[in-house]
Amino acid sequence: MDMSPLWISLKTALAATAVAFILGITVAKAVSAYQGKLRSLLDGILILPLVLPPTVVGFLLLVLFGRSGPLGQLLALLGTTVIFTWSATVIASAVVAFPLIYRTALGAFEQVDPDLLDAARTMGVPERTIFARITVPLAWPGIAAGTILAFARALGEFGATLMLAGNIPGKTQTIPLAIFFLVESGQRARAVIWVLVIIVISLVAITGLQYWTNHQYQAHAPRAKEGKYGSLS
Amino acid sequence: MTFKWMLMMKKANLCITAFLLVILLAGCGVDSQPPALQPVTEQENGQEEITPQTLTVSAAASLTDVMEEIKGFYEEKTVHTLVMNYGSSGALQQQIEQGAPADVFISAAQRQMDVLQEEGLILAESRVDLLENKVVLIIPVAGDNKEITDFNSLTTDSLKLLAIGEPESVPAGRYAKEVLSSLGIWKKLEEKCVLGKDVRQVLTYVETGNVDAGIVYMTDALTSEKVKIAATAPAGSHTPVTYPAAIVRGTSVLQVAEDFMAYLQSNEVAEIFERHGFTFIAGR
Numbered sequence: 001m002d003m004s005p006l007w008i009s010l011k012t013a014l015a016a017t018a019v020a021f022i023l024g025i026t027v028a029k030a031v032s033a034y035q036g037k038l039r040s041l042l043d044g045i046l047i048l049p050l051v052l053p054p055t056v057v058g059f060l061l062l063v064l065f066g067r068s069g070p071l072g073q074l075l076a077l078l079g080t081t082v083i084f085t086w087s088a089t090v091i092a093s094a095v096v097a098f099p100l101i102y103r104t105a106l107g108a109f110e111q112v113d114p115d116l117l118d119a120a121r122t123m124g125v126p127e128r129t130i131f132a133r134i135t136v137p138l139a140w141p142g143i144a145a146g147t148i149l150a151f152a153r154a155l156g157e158f159g160a161t162l163m164l165a166g167n168i169p170g171k172t173q174t175i176p177l178a179i180f181f182l183v184e185s186g187q188r189a190r191a192v193i194w195v196l197v198i199i200v201i202s203l204v205a206i207t208g209l210q211y212w213t214n215h216q217y218q219a220h221a222p223r224a225k226e227g228k229y230g231s232l233s
Numbered sequence: 234m235t236f237k238w239m240l241m242m243k244k245a246n247l248c249i250t251a252f253l254l255v256i257l258l259a260g261c262g263v264d265s266q267p268p269a270l271q272p273v274t275e276q277e278n279g280q281e282e283i284t285p286q287t288l289t290v291s292a293a294a295s296l297t298d299v300m301e302e303i304k305g306f307y308e309e310k311t312v313h314t315l316v317m318n319y320g321s322s323g324a325l326q327q328q329i330e331q332g333a334p335a336d337v338f339i340s341a342a343q344r345q346m347d348v349l350q351e352e353g354l355i356l357a358e359s360r361v362d363l364l365e366n367k368v369v370l371i372i373p374v375a376g377d378n379k380e381i382t383d384f385n386s387l388t389t390d391s392l393k394l395l396a397i398g399e400p401e402s403v404p405a406g407r408y409a410k411e412v413l414s415s416l417g418i419w420k421k422l423e424e425k426c427v428l429g430k431d432v433r434q435v436l437t438y439v440e441t442g443n444v445d446a447g448i449v450y451m452t453d454a455l456t457s458e459k460v461k462i463a464a465t466a467p468a469g470s471h472t473p474v475t476y477p478a479a480i481v482r483g484t485s486v487l488q489v490a491e492d493f494m495a496y497l498q499s500n501e502v503a504e505i506f507e508r509h510g511f512t513f514i515a516g517r
Binding site: 167 | 375396430
């Protein structure tokens with residue numbers, strides 16, 4: 001049996017989670033600092049990929065990245081293309097996974113006690129250090145939960161992937177795509193194997209998350225509260 | 234699921250007399266039905282009132298345009314409503330196996346119909362080879378790739394991606410694979426192949442220029458002005474592309490289904506099929 005869908009799926013989900021993690025945290029930090037009028041709209045737009053049908057996300061990405069799309073033409077000038085490549089599977093998965101990290105990180109940042117941050121400021125701690133040493137550790141359980149959910153979502157991405165990355169066995173065919181085409185061609189037994197594989201991976205990720213966040217919450221958060229930042233100055 | 238529900242709701246909404254009649258008709262054997270072309274009438278109470286019925290036709294995606302036209306003519310001619318369900322023949326076969334409420338099935342290949350016949354899910358005596366199609370190589374008009382002129386030229390380096398249907402589930406894909414295999418270039422091209430979930434998707438991939446070439450049916454190529462036919466598959470490079478049609482066993486509107494099957498084989502419809510690039514072979 002061809003195992004390539006498993007490796008492609010894992011590689012894609014990991015890469016997409018990494019991209020969504022960096023973007024999600026950065027954007028969440030920017031949005032948490034912004035209190036303007038357009039905040040609700042901005043927030044809505046950033047969460048949109050989570051609630052839109054994947055085919056809509058796929059269509060929009062196709063319009064953007066297709067050979068006649070603005071980004072597609074830009075990339076063509078640089079002599080490259082993402083459509084129907086492995087990068088496309090990462091883009092599709094990262095876009096749908098992004099809101100999960102963004103939203104949980106934003107929520108977690110906003111629950112950090114502002115007095116703690118002000119206390120650090122009175123000690124002359126630079127903002128960047130405050131973010132890295134106080135905000136992120138305190139928000140960590142939320143961020144971690146969002147990251148695992150994003151990983152699971154990236155692993156399961158189907159609609160947008162099929163539209164943007166196509167179905168190329170050994171290159172862009174992830175487990176969900178393999179399952180779809182196996183069922184279509186009536187190869188149920190093989191489809192069942194992949195169904196079980198993806199259930200196991202997702203279940204491990206989600207239960208792992210439960211244990212890990214419990215552990216993190218007990219171990220990490222109180223420690224930061226109990227004056228670890230005192231040693232910063 | 235939603236589709237199924239919609240159909241169920243529609244059926245539930247039909248008036249009770251029609252429903253009773255439907256059950257009566259479904260109970261009758263095929264042979265006992267007159268090969269009539271006239272619509273179903275309410276015979277019990279002696280009235281000549283025509284009862285409108287809804288006939289669900291599952292048709293291969295490559296038939297989309299021509300069937301839409303035929304649907305228009307048929308609905309004008311009779312009181313019945315056609316609900317068209319398009320998809321890859323493989324998907325449609327699966328739906329029928331899962332009990333989807335299809336009344337007539339038109340497949341783009343014999344294999345799906347064979348499987349359903351073996352499983353006893355279609356009325357074997359109603360099965361007929363309706364159409365024949367050709368397999369062609371298409372390229373985007375916009376790209377103007379002069380290097381791709383026939384199937385053998387697909388091995389050129391300027392071809393980065395070739396779109397075909399997924400060979401296991403999409404008949405157009407299986408024919409494409411047969412053509413490439415018979416020319417001895419399948420192994421070389423295999424990893425450049427983007428496998429579409431149906432033939433329409435392959436056409437879209439080529440239309441948008443996101444792939445350099447694609448293999449579709451002649452009839453699909455003719456529907457688009459954005460693609461150019463570079464070559465027609467040589468005779469004998471693939472099994473003939475024939476479209477069988479049959480009535481699904483257990484249909485609740487058997488007489489309408491028979492009426493529609495007869496209509497599909499009439500000369501009136503033959504002309505429409507031929508205009509769309511099909512070769513009409515029913516009864517010839």
